[in-house]
Amino acid sequence: MIRFESVSKQYPDGTVAVSDLSFEAPTGKITVLVGPSGCGKTTTMRMINRMITPSSGRILLDDQDTADLDAATLRRGIGYVIQHAGLFPHRTVLGNVASVPRLLGWPKKKSEARGRELLERVGLPPELAGRYPAQLSGGQQQRVGVARALAADPPVMLMDEPFSAVDPVVREQLQDEFLRLQDELGKTIVIVTHDIDEAIKLGDQIAVFEAGGHLAQMATPAELLSRPVNDFVADFVGKDRGYRALGFQAAGELPLHQEPTFAVGQPLAEVRSAALDNWVLVTDAGKPLGWVDLATAESSATKGGDDRIAAESLNLGGTLVSTDGSIRSTLDAALSSPSGRGVVVHDDGTFAGTVIASEVVAGLGNVPDVVGSHTSTVNAGAESPGGAESAAAVGTAEPL
Numbered sequence: 001m002i003r004f005e006s007v008s009k010q011y012p013d014g015t016v017a018v019s020d021l022s023f024e025a026p027t028g029k030i031t032v033l034v035g036p037s038g039c040g041k042t043t044t045m046r047m048i049n050r051m052i053t054p055s056s057g058r059i060l061l062d063d064q065d066t067a068d069l070d071a072a073t074l075r076r077g078i079g080y081v082i083q084h085a086g087l088f089p090h091r092t093v094l095g096n097v098a099s100v101p102r103l104l105g106w107p108k109k110k111s112e113a114r115g116r117e118l119l120e121r122v123g124l125p126p127e128l129a130g131r132y133p134a135q136l137s138g139g140q141q142q143r144v145g146v147a148r149a150l151a152a153d154p155p156v157m158l159m160d161e162p163f164s165a166v167d168p169v170v171r172e173q174l175q176d177e178f179l180r181l182q183d184e185l186g187k188t189i190v191i192v193t194h195d196i197d198e199a200i201k202l203g204d205q206i207a208v209f210e211a212g213g214h215l216a217q218m219a220t221p222a223e224l225l226s227r228p229v230n231d232f233v234a235d236f237v238g239k240d241r242g243y244r245a246l247g248f249q250a251a252g253e254l255p256l257h258q259e260p261t262f263a264v265g266q267p268l269a270e271v272r273s274a275a276l277d278n279w280v281l282v283t284d285a286g287k288p289l290g291w292v293d294l295a296t297a298e299s300s301a302t303k304g305g306d307d308r309i310a311a312e313s314l315n316l317g318g319t320l321v322s323t324d325g326s327i328r329s330t331l332d333a334a335l336s337s338p339s340g341r342g343v344v345v346h347d348d349g350t351f352a353g354t355v356i357a358s359e360v361v362a363g364l365g366n367v368p369d370v371v372g373s374h375t376s377t378v379n380a381g382a383e384s385p386g387g388a389e390s391a392a393a394v395g396t397a398e399p400l
């Protein structure tokens, strides 16, 4: 654990970059420092590995005052990743990654073996090992930067805007892979970013800084979105915070409706007699394939078309949600479905039931302080005309 105790930093020209800062970055978790430009994030982070010396206060690493540790020893246990990766331009990719174990005195062969293992870990093909940084894309360079920071297997990683130098699509990929890697490695990580969306996606906890290095709020992403402590934080987090907060709220006891499902090749007359609605759900071995607009299929049958459900008439719109996720993905599934009913599936992908957008919205009354509704008496499990139902918590969306 990293602990800041009343830490301040005043630069020689009088600039107070950080003032009276106290917080903890827990072991094995990602703490994100976020805030507008110049608010002291980088200064805060660099005080952890003593690239910058605090003017007052203490920074403890696992209860040891970092000021008492030898700076080189301290840094050996702390990986450091910066924007644009900060690679050595005249060393190959492998040379860059292996440089850290080499510095630790490992023999060349062992260092390179470790380097290759790490390149694979961060998703870089082995044939890139012999290239120079300038021969890589921005995203590849960032991956090399992460691999290099991991090379000595440090328990702590500091990352300064690690994904900001790449385009938004690559950025998303890098963030996803980084989270997967962290799931395996469980490092204690401090990340600096100015991007609140990145903070919300990556952080186990988020420290929002105000100018002058003041900590405005330290909270989990869900708390930050639902309960910003003041107007500054609310503004910084953004106007759509209510909707984004739903991504962290379990759908809980929302009603899950049962409905008949049909198969490709089934006669339309048979489908019509069992259907509850004009839109019918088609499955294969219990797994949803798509929706069919029955009226359109029947009208085409009267004109000499197929009088059975045809694979070509499947509408693939809408997303699937699993039975253990968030209100936001449930709402997305219901709103994106051509039938107006979101399809919920079990872990094995088989059909569990459907959800209706209006009921998801009604269920929001149970989410405190999120969308301005403070009602706690909405019975989200109420009987509805769709038929039998069971409690559903629905989640991660996938294309249908």
Ligand SMILES: Nc1ncnc2c1ncn2[C@@H]1O[C@H](COP(=O)(O)OP(=O)(O)OP(=O)(O)O)[C@@H](O)[C@H]1O
Residues within 6 Å of the ligand: 011, 012, 013, 015, 016, 017, 035, 036, 037, 038, 039, 040, 041, 042, 043, 044, 194
């Ligand atoms: N070496 C220095 N000497 C004097 N002032 C400095 C020095 N380094 C940073 N500052 C000032 O300290 C304040 C905090 O800077 P810092 O780099 O920590 O902010 P930041 O939040 O990381 O900003 P950004 O998001 O723009 O990188 C700023 O006002 C900056 O101008």
